[in-house]
Amino acid sequence: MARWSASTAAVLGAGLLLCVMALAASAQPLQPGNMQVITMEGKRNSKFTCADARKNSNRPGCTATCPNRCPKKCLVLCPTCKTFCLCDFYPGVSCGDPRFTGADGNNFYFHGKKDRDFCILSDAGLHINAHFIGKRNPTMSRDFTWIQALGVRFAHHHLYIGAARTARWDAAADHLALAFDDEDVALPAAAGTRWSPPTAPALSVTRTAHANTVVVELRGVFRIMANVVPITAEDSRVHGYGVTDDDSLAHLDLGFKFYDLTDDVHGVLGQTYRTDYVNRLNVTAKMPVMGGADTFLSSGLFETDCAVARFGRAGATASAAAGAGTTGIAMVTDSKYL
Template sequence: MASTTVMRLVLVMVCLAAFAVVQSASQAPRLAVATPSKNKNTQHKCTNTRTNKTTCTASCNNRCPHKCLIHCPSCKTFCLCDFYPGVSCGDPRFTGADGNNFYFHGKKDQDFCILSDANLHINAHFIGKRNPAMSRDFTWIQALGIRFAHHRLYVGAARTAKWDAAADHLTIAFDDEDVELPRSVGARWAPPTAPALSVTRTAQVNTVVVELRGVFRIMANVVPITAEDSRIHNYGVTDDDSLAHLDLGFKFHDLTDDVHGVLGQTYRPDYVNKLDVKSNMPVMGGAPDYLSSDLFSTDCAVARFGRRPATIGGGPAIEMVTGTE
């Protein structure tokens, strides 16, 4: 148990460094993003942009099928799905604020409330494939709809038939206006109407950090379902859609005690985890409670957005529900 705790603490330290805002071009980048090669011995370099000298080299971990994140100049490597807590990856596997993993399958082509608080609301749009041998859809998060104050921020993966790792499949819009980011590491955008909001590229394509200062920081990475993924998991993916989706890392600040949502409820001080954490696939049920009418709606049953923060005191604890959809 002690060794697990130490490993988590080390992981937290690395992840916090990865979430740091990209430094100026006169300094060595703190985060390098590389695409793993089929050649396991492929080396990726950390380079000091001021001296143009290589500080170290690293190999991508085999656990990272799409993107290898390298912390420079230490050359420690990790995957986006290593972020802890508040991560969502693949067939949505979340890591709650208590550090426990759970799955929330939802349903394809529907929107679900991931987090809802008095001043922040985040919905996720799910895409998926139906496996006739199963009673549910395979699902992935294709887009986020984020609301704060009177603003709306869209972060999504564009539909693409054939995946091209060199192309940018990320779509961002703010208050219904498309956001254009130069394709260079460190490129940053901030709207004049909400200067505390920023979007920064951490790779030339497909990976950004979205930050609302003092409220949240989200790392979003667009990845496809590969033929190998489909073969191993029996997803049944065809050539007409790569099912591009988002792997996500969340960090939140100053949430109220009344926060809710699929992931949000795990940040409540009265949160009680009733899932079987020893299970290979602990599942949160109760999807109807988190269903929203569209990506920017705040009409899910557990919505808190726009309400005055409630004092929950000695009220009943919130429980996660184990079960299938």
């Protein structure tokens, strides 16, 4: 598994990632920086040529191969032909059978359990749960799992980001479901469409493709990149998922960027942002697995009752406010305070 250092992640930058996510959804080449997003179309170890398109460059092109571990797409830097998996792009990413990249740059799996909700991050003013769907493999002691939805709580608000169930996957159709404070959010099917609620003007949802891909941002608090993807017949064949014709197991590939977290933050991913976090996983293993599912189990998608919940802690809220130069997340979300 690839591991990214914090310095590498910082160099790549969140702005570039937004561009990559948008173009990955449309499978078009990146224009700035002479990079490309390669869609492998189900073929592992896909080879391609890469030329230096910069003006007056005499550097020759090269032939490269997308890493075998990349499930569907890879990012290529031309003309050096350095390749990266989009799912490993920077700390906070979750892809496929939930594989996270912690703030320490190390990848790990968290399998959880199907049809259950788990605390991904919990801090004084922010709490994120994930709902897992899955398939039982009779030859294994666990479920195959994927993240179907996120339940985000901040201030007194509730945000739902989910992949709608669909029997047969149609890439041209939108399978993304959004709701804010129990009201459905309808986004026109066009890249660049943006929605922001009057009760929380610092929150925005922006499409980066005509369907299935959005960036959700709460100014100064978080940025979440969400892409709805299916389990394909090829995925099922290769990995033995046992997908049937009545459910494509649409789920979310996710990228997280957080700002001004307190040092009391916890959760499956959140704990890796603590200054006292010690990675005890075997990072040299092919599949480092974080256990302790019961520690992160929540009773519902918007519940804050996992064993490591921090949401609403007054002391931590004050600490976060001091560090951010505000009086808490509510001050940057509610219009009456702006």
